[in-house]
Structures are given as C-alpha cells and as structure tokens.
Amino acid sequence: xxxxxxxxxxxxxxxxxxxxxxxGPDPLVGRVAADLVDLASDTRTWHAYREVLxxxxxxxxxxxxxxxxDGTWLWVQVSVAPLPEAERAVLLSVADISANRQLQAxxxxxxxxxxxxxxxxxxxxxxxxxxALEREAYDEAGTxxxxxxxLDLDGFKAVNDTLGHRVGDRLxxxxxxxxxxxxxxxxxxxxxxxxxxxxxxxxxxxxxxxxLVEDSTGTEQLADLADSVLKALQAPFDLAGQRLSVSASIxxxxxxxxxxxxxxxxQAADTTLYWAKADGKARWTLFDPERNAHRxxxxxxxxxxxxxxxxxxFVLEYQPLVGMAQGEVRGVEALVRWHHPQFGLLTxxxxxxxxxxxxxxxxxxxxxxxxxxxxxxxxxxDHPDRAPIFVSVNVAVRQVWDSDLVAxxxxxxxxxxxxxxxxxxxxxxxxxxxxxxxxxxxxxxxSDMGVRIAIDDFGTGYSNLAYLSRLPVSxxxxxxxFVRGFQYEAGEEGGGPGAAGVAAAAAAGDVGDAxxxxxxxxxxxxxxxxxxxxxxxxxxxxxxxxxxxASRLRRLGCDTGQGWLYSRAVPPERIAELLGAAACPQA
Numbered sequence: 001x002x003x004x005x006x007x008x009x010x011x012x013x014x015x016x017x018x019x020x021x022x023x024g025p026d027p028l029v030g031r032v033a034a035d036l037v038d039l040a041s042d043t044r045t046w047h048a049y050r051e052v053l054x055x056x057x058x059x060x061x062x063x064x065x066x067x068x069x070d071g072t073w074l075w076v077q078v079s080v081a082p083l084p085e086a087e088r089a090v091l092l093s094v095a096d097i098s099a100n101r102q103l104q105a106x107x108x109x110x111x112x113x114x115x116x117x118x119x120x121x122x123x124x125x126x127x128x129x130x131x132a133l134e135r136e137a138y139d140e141a142g143t144x145x146x147x148x149x150x151l152d153l154d155g156f157k158a159v160n161d162t163l164g165h166r167v168g169d170r171l172x173x174x175x176x177x178x179x180x181x182x183x184x185x186x187x188x189x190x191x192x193x194x195x196x197x198x199x200x201x202x203x204x205x206x207x208x209x210x211x212l213v214e215d216s217t218g219t220e221q222l223a224d225l226a227d228s229v230l231k232a233l234q235a236p237f238d239l240a241g242q243r244l245s246v247s248a249s250i251x252x253x254x255x256x257x258x259x260x261x262x263x264x265x266x267q268a269a270d271t272t273l274y275w276a277k278a279d280g281k282a283r284w285t286l287f288d289p290e291r292n293a294h295r296x297x298x299x300x301x302x303x304x305x306x307x308x309x310x311x312x313x314f315v316l317e318y319q320p321l322v323g324m325a326q327g328e329v330r331g332v333e334a335l336v337r338w339h340h341p342q343f344g345l346l347t348x349x350x351x352x353x354x355x356x357x358x359x360x361x362x363x364x365x366x367x368x369x370x371x372x373x374x375x376x377x378x379x380x381x382d383h384p385d386r387a388p389i390f391v392s393v394n395v396a397v398r399q400v401w402d403s404d405l406v407a408x409x410x411x412x413x414x415x416x417x418x419x420x421x422x423x424x425x426x427x428x429x430x431x432x433x434x435x436x437x438x439x440x441x442x443x444x445x446x447s448d449m450g451v452r453i454a455i456d457d458f459g460t461g462y463s464n465l466a467y468l469s470r471l472p473v474s475x476x477x478x479x480x481x482f483v484r485g486f487q488y489e490a491g492e493e494g495g496g497p498g499a500a501g502v503a504a505a506a507a508a509g510d511v512g513d514a515x516x517x518x519x520x521x522x523x524x525x526x527x528x529x530x531x532x533x534x535x536x537x538x539x540x541x542x543x544x545x546x547x548x549x550a551s552r553l554r555r556l557g558c559d560t561g562q563g564w565l566y567s568r569a570v571p572p573e574r575i576a577e578l579l580g581a582a583a584c585p586q587a
Contacts, residue, residue, distance in 0.1 A: 001013065011029065271287070330389060373393075394427075457542075475539070
C-alpha cells in the first residue's frame with residue numbers, strides 16, 4: 001500500500017509495496033504513483049484516476065501487467081480510494097494476481113483446446129473466425145479475403161468400431177500433427193513481407209478438422225493447401241503396431257470477408273465437403289455458387305412439394321403416341337408440369353426425384369392418375385365418332401410400396417368411367433426388373449384388371465430378358481438414345497435428321513449423340529422389336545424427331561412412335577383439336 005497526495009506523488013509506502021514493485025534501493029517516496037503502476041497507458045483509466053485524486057470519483061479499480069527490473073512480468077490489481085478529507089490524499093493498493101491469471105489462462109486453454117489433439121476446438125475456432133472476419137473486412141493493409149479448408153476423414157468410424165477408441169484417438173493425434181505441418185509449410189510459402197501467419201488448424205469435433213487462412217490471396221492458395229493436406233494424409237500411419245491408411249474429403253471456400261459471415265462461411269464449407277463425399281471421397285472440391293444455388297433450389301422445391309398439390313400448382317400436358325403404320329393418334333402420355341410461384345414452369349426432371357425421396361410422389365401420383373383418367377374419359381365422350389385413345393401415366397415404384405396402387409386405380413377408373421384397357425401405366429426398366437413381392441403382385445393384379453403395363457426407357461437399364469418373360473408387361477418403350485443413333489443413307493427420306501427436328505431436340509436438351517450415328521443401335525432396335533413381338537408385346541419408340549427415323553422404325557416393325565416429329569407435349573385442348581381434325585402428320 002501507499003499513500004498518494006492530490007498531486008499524484010507517493011507520500012509513504014509500506015515494505016510490501018517496495019518488494020512487489022522491485023524498486024531496489026530507490027525509495028518510493030516522492031515518485032509519481034501513476035508511473036509505478038502504469039495508470040497513464042490508456043486515456044479512460046488515466047481520466048478516472050485523476051477524478052479520484054480530485055475527489056470527484058469514489059474509487060478506481062483496474063488490472064495492469066508490469067515489467068519488473070529483472071525482466072519478468074507481473075499481473076497486479078490496482079485500487080485507488082480516497083482517504084478522509086483532512087488527509088487530502090488517496091490510498092493506492094496493489095495486489096499480485098499473477099498466480100490467479102496463470103490459473104485462468106490454463107483453464108481457458110483447457111476450455112478452448114481439444115484434449116485429444118491439443119488443437120484449438122470448435123469454440124476457439126469460431127472465436128478466431130469471427131475476429132478474423134471483422135478484422136479483415138476493415139483492415140486496409142490486408143487482402144480483405146478469407147479462406148477455409150474443411151475436412152473429415154473417410155471411414156474413421158470403421159477404425160473406432162474395429163480397433164477401438166484408443167487407436168482412433170491416436171490416429172486423430174497423428175492427423176493433427178500432419179495438418180499442423182501442412183499449415184507451417186504453407187506459411188513459409190506466403191508472399192514475403194506479409195503479416196499473415198500460419199493457417200489456424202482446429203479440430204471441430206469427431207473426425208472433422210478445419211484450416212483457417214486469414215488474408216488469403218485467392219482460390220489458388222487454398223487449392224494448394226488442400227492438395228498438400230490430401231498428400232500428407234495419403235502416407236500410412238504407424239500407430240503402436242497398427243498400420244493404417246486413411247483418406248479425407250475436403251471442402252474449400254475462399255471469398256471476400258466483407259461479403260460473408262461465420263455462419264455463411266461454414267455453411268458453404270459444409271456443403272462443399274458434402275459434394276466432395278458425393279463425388280467419390282478422397283478429394284477436395286471448391287465451392288461453386290451455381291451448384292449451391294441448384295442445391296438451394298432443390299431444398300426450396302422439396303419443402304413446398306406437398307403443399308403445392310393442394311394449392312393446385314400442377315398441370316398435365318399430353319404427348320401423342322402415334323401408330324407407325326397409318327400415323328393416327330392411338331394414345332397420349334401424361335406429363336406433369338409444376339407452375340411454381342417463384343421458379344416458373346418446371347418439368348418433371350426438376351422435382352420428380354425430390355417427390356420420390358420425401359414420399360410426396362404418392363400424393364402427386366394419385367392426382368396425376370385421377371386427372372389423366374378424367375381427361376381421357378372426357379375426350380372419349382367428346383369424340384364418340386372415333387375410336388377412344390388410351391392415356392399413359394408414369395408410376396414410381398414407391399407408389400406401389402407406400403400406397404395401395406391397385407385399389408387407387410380401381411377407384412379412379414370406377415369414378416371416371418374409363419375402361420381399364422384405356423389406361424397404361426409406365427414404370428422404368430430399372431424399377432421393374434428388380435420387382436418382387438408386393439410390386440410384382442400389384443402389377444399382376446393391375447394386368448388382370450385389364451390395365452396395360454409398359455416398361456419405360458427400355459434398353460438402358462438391366463435388360464434382363466429372362467425376367468422380362470415373367471412380368472405382366474404388354475408394351476416396351478425403347479429409349480430415344482437408340483433412335484438418335486440410327487444411320488442415314490444419302491437421299492433417303494431427306495437424307496438425315498431434319499434441321500428443325502435436331503434444333504427442337506437440342507432446345508429440349510435431347511440431342512445426345514445425334515451427330516454420331518451408331519450402326520449397332522439399329523441392329524439392337526430390330527432385335528428388340530422381334531423379341532417383343534415374339535413375346536406378344538407391342539413396341540413404342542421414344543424420341544422420334546425426323547421422317548427418316550420414322551421410316552426406319554416402321555420398316556423394323558415398331559408399332560408406335562412418340563417424339564417431336566409428331567408433337568411436343570401440349571395442353572389437353574390441343575389434343576382435343578387433333579382428335580377432332582384427325583390432322584396428326586403422317587410418318
């Protein structure tokens with residue numbers, strides 16, 4: 001303790017003060033008290049101290065780090081309080097809190113570091129990330145950019161399950177050491193004179209690690225770091241007699257600090273890590289805004305699918321199925337469209353897979369089936385003078401598993417009055433060829449009811465011909481890829497694909513290898529048509545775009561054609577016009 005007068009000079013001090021401050025032989029009396037305990041180092045503390053000396057403030061308490069004459073540092077807590085007015089002085093108290101501060105530092109270290117790898121943990125990582133974003137966004141001396149390499153080990157759970165957590169912990173420690181070496185080597189490669197240090201390496205939990213690069217110089221720097229991490233982890237690990245090999249999937253994100261947040265950066269890194277795993281693991285993937293936008297769109301669509309059916313956002317269009325011999329419309333395929341309030345008109349490839357994933361395909365499929373049957377019956381009653389056309393509806397296998405498809409079909413046919421033979425259900429080849437149990441029983445029941453069963457995209461899946469003979473199928477729909485591969489002879493029906501047909505197919509994203517004919521495709525189609533006819537099945541060719549293709553298909557014995565040569569998918573009113581005028585183009 002020391003008594004300090006109103007001018008800030010030490011009047012008297014006890015021996016403990018002299019020992020604590022280590023002033024040696026020089027007496028404390030007459031010294032400037034503020035200099036002894038560094039009270040003038042910041043404006044706020046200095047102002048408060050002056051107010052206490054003048055009697056305008058009751059007390060001051062602060063913490064200071066003081067350097068002793070022997071070079072060691074001391075943490076002290078300083079208190080300044082006024083003495084009775086008659087003394088015209090204040091009491092300065094200084095307490096050594098170094099031991100307490102060291103304990104707090106040790107406790108914080110334990111709180112902020114992973115006990116297995118000794119790396120910074122998730123808490124410290126996010127603290128450093130937030131500080132870096134704030135600093136780099138406003139630090140004109142830096143690049144104003146930040147990068148993140150986010151990884152997890154492929155198959156780490158198998159190590160824990162088979163060799164135990166002790167070996168798993170040793171592996172994590174060894175991985176942490178290699179990542180730290182990569183970070184140190186990356187720091188040596190940084191541009192000379194930069195103030196940035198080594199990337200921060202942290203364990204975020206489980207087998208997840210992150211390397212944070214402050215003041216990054218661009219994606220190339222992050223790519224080099226990700227490459228070095230992959231190479232470092234490729235070498236086997238020797239752990240107490242266990243030789244282990246692991247790989248890692250890595251997500252890489254690099255962007256301007258001012259345009260992101262800690263949450264946004266981590267979400268991007270997590271998404272990119274998922275892409276790396278989905279693309280085959282043991283690789284790094286750079287964040288792609290377009291790919292992320294597609295993922296976000298999928299998520300937005302998935303979250304609104306179920307409600308969209310109830311809101312009436314779906315409509316059906318119909319594409320004619322034309323007899324190859326006379327060119328008459330024999331049926332139509334119902335194709336669903338989604339009038340999304342945000343994304344506009346969406347084709348099935350944008351949402352059907354999502355509906356199958358979340359189960360909403362059952363509700364949507366029932367609506368499609370009922371709407372298509374009702375429309376087919378309406379065409380029949382509106383055009384009694386011509387043979388009725390059938391309607392073909394796509395069915396997902398999940399509809400068979402998650403609902404009573406047979407009961408649904410029977411109920412809808414009874415409600416609409418449509419004859420069973422005027423309904424065709426299409427299932428993909430890959431779905432049908434593995435059907436057993438309930439799906440196969442349902443298909444047989446539907447076939448016994450009189451409903452036609454068609455295999456869609458035939459020739460691109462398993463093509464199990466032995467199994468085909470045992471399925472209750474009446475129609476094969478040949479995938480359009482075979483038709484696009486047809487050869488063309490000079491002068492034959494236009495000598496090749498019509499420009500309009502190819503342009504239309506290109507606009508639909510359905511050209512494929514149209515410019516590279518494959519003679520094997522025609523041989524395959526001929527064989528499939530003959531096989532189908534021997535089994536009592538009819539054949540529909542998809543993707544018919546030109547007269548030349550139609551001529552070849554007709555010569556090969558194909559029964560029905562479908563494609564832009566005849567018509568694209570159109571609203572039901574247009575089909576009614578075709579039926580009334582019987583004006584479908586001849587093949």
